[in-house]
Amino acid sequence: MSKTDKRHSTSRAGxxxxxxxxxxxxxxxxxxxxxxxxxxxxDEPLxxxxxxxxWQLDQPHSKGKP
Known part of the structure; x- marks a missing residue:
């Protein structure tokens, strides 16, 4: 186990x-x-x-068109 692994392990255990x-x-x-x-x-405008x-996503899809 590397030093980095030990530090992460210790911090998680803490x-x-x-x-x-x-x-x-x-x-x-x-x-x-x-x-x-x-x-x-x-508050920023989109x-x-x-x-x-x-708007396009809200439109119903017709058959044959994705």
Missing amino acids: LLHTDPRTISAVRDKLGEELRAMYGRLA PDRLLKLV
């Missing part, structure tokens, strides 16, 4: 002994940070090319 409240707090903080970074993207693609 997670098994971590208080679930700590894991939950880390997950909550990570979610908060990601929402702060990427939340504005939801490019026309993407809107056209979505």
Whole structure:
């Protein structure tokens, strides 16, 4: 087993002994940070090319055409 493998193995094993409240707090903080970074993207308008693609996907397919 290489040093890298041992480090990954040790870090995974350490997670098994971590208080679930700590894991939950880390997950909550990570979610908060990601929402702060990427939340504005939801307010951005979609490019026309993407809107056209979505519109095309919503159209019923006729027989004989993919």
